[in-house]
Each structure stands twice: as C-alpha cells, then as structure tokens.
Amino acid sequence: MINYNSLVKKWAQSLELYDFSEAQNLVEWLFEHHLGLRRVDMMHFLEEKDLPQALLSDFERLKKGEPIQQILEKAPFYGREFKVSRDTLIPRNETEELVHLIIKENPQPHLRILDIGTGTGCIPISLALEMNSAEVYGLDISEGALQIARENAKEFKTDVKFYQIDILKEEISVNELDILVSNPPYIPEKGKALMHKNVLDFEPELALFVPDEDPLLFYRVIAEKAKKCLKKGGKLYFEIHEDYGQEVLNLLKKQGYSKIELIQDLNDKDRIVKGILG
Numbered sequence: 147m148i149n150y151n152s153l154v155k156k157w158a159q160s161l162e163l164y165d166f167s168e169a170q171n172l173v174e175w176l177f178e179h180h181l182g183l184r185r186v187d188m189m190h191f192l193e194e195k196d197l198p199q200a201l202l203s204d205f206e207r208l209k210k211g212e213p214i215q216q217i218l219e220k221a222p223f224y225g226r227e228f229k230v231s232r233d234t235l236i237p238r239n240e241t242e243e244l245v246h247l248i249i250k251e252n253p254q255p256h257l258r259i260l261d262i263g264t265g266t267g268c269i270p271i272s273l274a275l276e277m278n279s280a281e282v283y284g285l286d287i288s289e290g291a292l293q294i295a296r297e298n299a300k301e302f303k304t305d306v307k308f309y310q311i312d313i314l315k316e317e318i319s320v321n322e323l324d325i326l327v328s329n330p331p332y333i334p335e336k337g338k339a340l341m342h343k344n345v346l347d348f349e350p351e352l353a354l355f356v357p358d359e360d361p362l363l364f365y366r367v368i369a370e371k372a373k374k375c376l377k378k379g380g381k382l383y384f385e386i387h388e389d390y391g392q393e394v395l396n397l398l399k400k401q402g403y404s405k406i407e408l409i410q411d412l413n414d415k416d417r418i419v420k421g422i423l424g
C-alpha cells in the first residue's frame with residue numbers, strides 16, 4: 147500500500163519531459179479523472195497493482211509527451227470543459243483573456259458575432275453562453291475541428307452556427323456583424339525549432355503555423371474581408387503573436403480601422419489587437 151501523495155510524487159518523477167511541479171499537476175489530473183481523487187485525499191491509501199488499466203495506459207501516453215487534454219479528450223476553457231481532438235488546437239489561457247475582454251466591453255443585447263478559425267468552438271460557444279442573447283457564428287477550414295465544435299455546441303445547448311470556409315480563398319457568408327473575432331494561426335514556421343515536443347507532435351499544424359515570409363497573412367486577409375461583413379462601428383478583435391503587436395496594429399491602421407489598441411496579457415506580453423470599422 148502507498149498513500150496517494152507519495153504515489154503522485156513517484157509517478158511525477160518519471161515524467162521527464164516536464165518540470166516536477168507541472169508533472170505533479172498532470173499526474174493529479176489523471177488520478178482525478180480515473181479515480182475521483184483530489185489533493186485533499188493525499189492520505190488516501192492505494193494498492194498500485196490494483197490501479198485500473200486505463201489509468202496506466204494514459205500515464206504511458208503522458209510519458210511520451212502527449213498533452214493531457216488530448217489523452218482525456220477535454221480541456222478547461224472559461225469555466226467549462228470543452229471536447230478536444232487531434233484536429234483541434236487545445237484552448238489556451240490567453241484566449242480566455244480575449245473572450246473575457248469581449249464580454250466585458252460589449253454588454254448590449256442581440257449582438258451578431260463571428261469567430262474565424264474556431265477550432266473547438268471555445269470562443270463562440272463561451273460568448274453565446276456569457277453574453278446577452280448574442281447571435282453567434284463560427285467558421286473553420288477543418289471539417290474535423292468543426293465536428294468537435296458542433297459537439298461542444300450541442301453539449302452546452304447553444305445554437306452557434308458553424309460553417310466550413312477557407313478564409314484565405316472564400317468570402318465570409320455572414321454579414322451585418324457587430325463583432326468579428328479571430329485567433330488565427332500565427333506562429334512562423336521558423337518558430338517550430340523552439341516549440342515543445344508535445345505541441346509539435348500532437349496539435350494540428352493547420353492551427354498553428356504561417357509562412358515565415360508572411361506572418362501576418364491571416365490578419366491582413368481577415369481585416370480586409372471584415373470590412374464587408376462588419377456593420378459600420380463594428381469591432382474587430384484579434385489574438386496575436388507577442389512579437390507582432392505593433393505590426394498588426396499598423397496593418398489595421400493602414401486598412402482604415404479606428405480606435406486601434408494593443409493589449410497585453412496577464413504575463414505582460416502583447417496579445418490582443420482591436421479596432422473599430424469606420
């Protein structure tokens with residue numbers, strides 16, 4: 147017999163890809179998922195040989211660097227658990243900050259909102275649930291991602307409507323929008339060298355990378371197309387790569403947007419650019 151606390155420490159030591167405190171969190175997350183154990187159960191005693199096979203095989207996947215959210219097929223976002231898959235980006239904390247800003251700044255009822263590059267649908271679904279009777283749409287190029295987004299919308303009983311569109315090639319079919327939001331792919335290919343194995347091997351390239359020679363590709367195309375589908379006075383909100391804040395800001399200026407702002411995330415990195423049409 148071994149107490150839960152010691153077992154967590156023992157397993158965490160063998161997760162070599164993570165620092166020890168992160169490894170402990172991941173192991174606790176697995177135990178909570180499979181056995182319902184929490185930190186307060188640290189003195190609970192377990193027999194290692196009786197642990198369920200599913201827990202052991204999930205732990206093996208964790209050791210190989212697979213993100214825990216993909217092992218458990220769910221990720222927390224803005225107070226809810228969203229289904230994720232190998233076709234979707236795992237929602238990030240920075241994107242929760244973007245959602246929070248939009249909710250805070252737009253208390254009016256019945257706003258029409260579109261999210262471009264929706265992935266799990268975490269942005270439009272959270273906005274639909276948190277805002278005042280908003281009419282919300284999401285689009286993505288990936289059918290696999292859209293399937294997960296639709297499952298999430300059903301799970302949370304929202305009627306967010308999703309479309310499959312390649313934003314680089316097709317026109318946006320929703321118009322008269324009050325808000326257009328996007329967290330598009332924004333990591334230049336050269337950034338791959340610096341990225342953690344568990345992102346590179348397990349998250350879709352389609353969600354992450356842009357060509358080195360054109361890192362602002364999505365921002366330029368979306369800002370241009372947004373002019374046709376935003377109402378006058380409509381708002382554009384972008385999540386951005388921390389190295390490109392000033393450049394995205396200049397791009398919106400050049401495209402004629404007004405009241406443009408660059409906003410930092412909780413880690414003080416440039417993370418959001420917003421502007422108003424007209």
Ligand SMILES: C[S@@+](CC[C@H](N)C(=O)[O-])C[C@H]1O[C@@H](n2cnc3c(N)ncnc32)[C@H](O)[C@@H]1O
Binds near residue numbers: 311313
């Ligand atoms: C950085 S992920 C963001 C996912 C989600 N909105 C989030 O914040 O967690 C970018 C998304 O853009 C989608 N995407 C990539 N290229 C696209 C394109 N040409 N047209 C539409 N969506 C695209 C990807 O499939 C991916 O879901």
